[in-house]
Amino acid sequence: MNGIKDFTEIQTEAAKNLLYRLADDQLILGHRNSEWTGLGPILEEDIAFSSMAQDKLGHSQALYQLLHNMGEKDPDTIAFTRKVNEYKCCHLVEYPIGEYDFSLMRHFLFDMSEAIRFNMLSSSSFEPLAKIAKKFKGELKYHTMHAVTWINQLSTGSGESPDRIQKSLDVCFPLALGIFEPSEYEETLISEKIFFGEKALQEKWLEAVIPVLKNAGLKIPDIENITAAYGGREGIHTEYLKPLIDEMTEVYKIDTGAEW
């Protein structure tokens, strides 16, 4: 087990890079999910997306705090004052909430990866991260339970419902593959047992999501011929991220030193 102080320079860089990717995904999707507050198709879904938003923001805060413990700036400063190209979130989380079917499919594909990722990380050699991961995976259980229930429900529903879910799957799939964009630190992360790596995660994710989608009667996109939406991890983002960050930081920027 390694603490923060046991790391070499390259290990620290690798761990920080991983933490930024994870934290930024949580922050951005947390904000997107919160946009369903008051707008959910039924009251329970309104509450569900708002609750999951709260969980995601909590997760981002814990990860930013760990980065702070490693010498980065404090959580608020990191979350709200970086330039757009300094964020490392994947494209999937950046997209506007769209219709409910899109948000639901995004939630399913993303949270299935989260559940596996944090399960893997709970045995990370980087002790502070392993501890946080153990906490997160218990909470994520509720997210995946929710997602699977509704994917099943709507894919086997009547009227336009199955079609819309299929279309959302086709739109979300290339974006979801972008979750697993490898970083330049993969080798270090794997050899130091900090993380099993994005490739291993993607394989496990496919093993987990495909049976659920098939069971729901959906057609699996042709994975071999899909181009994954890479770029986010390197700071190249969709047109949707900047307006989101501007909105998210609008009040903060009026008076950055304000005491709340």
Next chain:
Amino acid sequence: MKVKYKIDENTVREKLHEVMDPEIPKISVVDLGVITGINIDDENNVSITMTPTFAGCPAIEYMKNDIVEKLSTLEVRDVKVDVNYDVQWNSNMITDKGREMLKESGFALPGKHNGLVQIELLQNVECPFCGSKNTDLRSTFGPTQCRAIHYCNNCLQSFEQFKPV
């Protein structure tokens, strides 16, 4: 510097029983199971370690301040509260008294588990009003992160469950 009266852990723990969960004011932070460490040095500097029920729990800051306020009424030199994940909270950590208080507050209890929460733990949960198990899970998400919503087919009322985590 040596102090005249060394404060002991029990005194601190007793005081912490006065710090309530702001959202369920009958249950204290001790009975909720979120206090994970009490340390008192020779100069009566007290440091408390606590861990949130859910990572995004907005009540944690409130509880943290309340702990400092309540413990400052003892003859302590300084009080520090550190929130971390060294010990990760789960619903099995709620004490028996805590479970009693949850029930009194109108909540169905989280089923005890071995670290792995299965969907079964959320089905046919006992209604806190009439005791019937003829109930349906309506939503795994409720008014706060730690609550799920159920419906009792016997007494025809909705009720909340403190989620098993």
